[in-house]
């Protein structure tokens with residue numbers, strides 16, 4: 001039994017989703033709604049006590065951390081096409097890129113995402129409802145992030161994160177100008193994990209990611225979107241998650257099919 005809990009094909013959830021579709025590994029997909037705070041519900045915290053997606057359930061065991069899940073799938077499902085280069089040097093390059101996403105690229109994009117999306121969601125709640133939700137968040141740092149998003153991140157923090165995003169975009173563009181894929185000649189987990197964060201940048205950071213300034217990055221995003229695995233993943237994605245107001249107006253929308 002292989003089951004992936006995720007928010008659907010975006011950010012950290014996209015990494016194992018795309019790896020599974022690319023490799024053709026059969027699995028059961030369970031989508032959670034961020035707008036309904038499913039990740040902080042008691043039933044999900046029994047699966048991942050951190051209250052975060054993605055989480056993989058395999059034969060009664062739970063694996064968390066998006067990049068670790070991708071590596072686990074490689075270690076266990078060896079009969080399927082691999083997204084890890086066989087050559088040790090190229091595999092090391094792949095890991096340098098996945099580590100970079102997890103430790104740098106993901107964080108700056110995440111802060112701006114929380115500022116733009118989670119802030120309005122958090123402010124749409126009454127003080128009492130907000131405090132009720134925060135109590136259910138298991139990671140202290142995430143509680144702080146929810147509070148910060150609600151009250152507004154300090155401008156100097158947003159400026160610094162934007163500087164890091166610009167640096168990240170330039171770094172990806174430079175690498176993709178010299179190589180078709182990030183870790184070398186083959187499509188690998190390096191591409192999967194960076195694509196998870198970069199895919200929406202043409203829309204969310206159009207001033208940085210566009211045909212004039214980052215033609216190679218844009219072509220790479222389009223190449224990955226055109227792959228059969230990605231197409232299948234997006235075709236099977238859940239519809240737009242209902243907004244918090246919609247969930248409040250109609251409780252049935254808050255339910256997740258489990």
Ligand SMILES: N[C@@H](CCC(=O)N[C@@H](CS)C(=O)NCC(=O)O)C(=O)O
Pocket residue numbers: 007010011012013039051052053054064065066067142
């Ligand atoms: N390091 C973790 C981060 C997981 C994470 O940040 N998940 C986000 C979605 S991309 C989440 O569940 N956010 C909801 C929350 O923290 O309330 C990973 O790579 O899996």
